[in-house]
Amino acid sequence: MEKKGVFFDVDDTLYDHLSPFRQAVIAIVGDREGFPYEEAYHRMRYHSDMLSLEMGGAGAMESGSSTELMRRRRFELALAEFGIALSEEQASAMQAAYIGCQFNITMFEGAKELIERLVKAGYVVGLLTNGAENHQLRKIRAMELDHLIPSERQFVSGKIGWDKPDIRVFHHVNEVTGTRPENSVYIGDSWRNDVIGALEAGWSVIWFNHREASPESGEHTPNHTAVNYEQLAKLLL
Incomplete structure (x- = not known):
C-alpha cells in the first residue's frame, strides 16, 4: 500500500507569524492608529523572499553581515511602502525586536x-x-x-x-x-x-x-x- x-x-x-511582526513594529515606531499590519507583514515576507533569492537562497542566510543587511532591508522596504521611513538604526532595532519574540510561539x-x-x-x-x-x-x-x-x-x-x-x-x-x-x-x-x-x-x-x-x-x-x-x-x- x-x-x-x-x-x-x-x-x-x-x-501566527503576524504577531511577532506587529510587536516589533510597535516597539520601534509605536502603535499607529489604522496601520495595516497584515498588509505590511505580507510585503515584509515578499521582500524577505526576494532579497534572500538575490543573496543565494536560504542556504546562505544563516548568519553574517549580509544576512543582517537583508533582514534590516526587508523592514525598510516594507514599511516605506506605507509611508514609514526607517533609519538603519531603527530597522536594525526592529529586526532585533522581531527575532526577540519569534520563538515565543x-x-x-x-x-x-x-x-x-x-x-x-x-x-x-x-x-x-x-x-x-x-x-x-x-x-x-x-x-x-x-x-x-x-x-x-x-x-x-x-x-x-x-x-x-x-x-x-x-x-x-x-x-x-x-x-x-x-x-x-x-x-x-x-x-x-x-x-x-x-x-x-x-x-x-x-x-x-x-x-x-x-x-x-x-x-x-x-x-x-x-x-x-x-x-x-x-x-x-
Missing part, C-alpha cells in the same frame, strides 16, 4: 491536535519550511513537535539547498520519506512558495488562507482552501 504524506509549512501555517488552535490525529491514522507527517536551518529548527523546538514529527521529516530549505517554490525541494521530500507526489498533500499559506511550488511538483495543495488573501495568479488552483484547522481536519480526515 502506498504511503500517504501530509506536509506542513511552518511560518504563518502552524502559528503559540500554535493555531487545533494545529497540534490535527498533527496527532494524522500520525495516529498512519500518515507520513512532516514539515517543509523555507529559511536558515538553525533558525527554523528553533521554532520547531519551541512548538514541541519532535515527539510527533521526527527530525528526519523536518525539512528546512537552508539545509536542503533549494528554496520553495523550487520543485526539487518537494521531490527531495518524496525521496527521503518514500512518498510519491500523487500521494502527497502540502498545507501552506504562501501562494508563491506553497501553492505554486507544490502544484508544480505534482502534489495536492490545501491553501491555508486564514488571512483570506486573494490568489496572486490565475494559472494555479489549489485543490482545497481552508481558513482554520477545523476545516483542515475535515479535508484531511
Whole structure:
C-alpha cells in the first residue's frame, strides 16, 4: 500500500507569524492608529523572499553581515511602502525586536491536535519550511513537535539547498520519506512558495488562507482552501 504524506509549512501555517511582526513594529515606531499590519507583514515576507533569492537562497542566510543587511532591508522596504521611513538604526532595532519574540510561539488552535490525529491514522507527517536551518529548527523546538514529527521529516530549505517554490525541494521530500507526489498533500499559506511550488511538483495543495488573501495568479488552483484547522481536519480526515 502506498504511503500517504501530509506536509506542513511552518511560518504563518502552524502559528501566527503576524504577531511577532506587529510587536516589533510597535516597539520601534509605536502603535499607529489604522496601520495595516497584515498588509505590511505580507510585503515584509515578499521582500524577505526576494532579497534572500538575490543573496543565494536560504542556504546562505544563516548568519553574517549580509544576512543582517537583508533582514534590516526587508523592514525598510516594507514599511516605506506605507509611508514609514526607517533609519538603519531603527530597522536594525526592529529586526532585533522581531527575532526577540519569534520563538515565543503559540500554535493555531487545533494545529497540534490535527498533527496527532494524522500520525495516529498512519500518515507520513512532516514539515517543509523555507529559511536558515538553525533558525527554523528553533521554532520547531519551541512548538514541541519532535515527539510527533521526527527530525528526519523536518525539512528546512537552508539545509536542503533549494528554496520553495523550487520543485526539487518537494521531490527531495518524496525521496527521503518514500512518498510519491500523487500521494502527497502540502498545507501552506504562501501562494508563491506553497501553492505554486507544490502544484508544480505534482502534489495536492490545501491553501491555508486564514488571512483570506486573494490568489496572486490565475494559472494555479489549489485543490482545497481552508481558513482554520477545523476545516483542515475535515479535508484531511
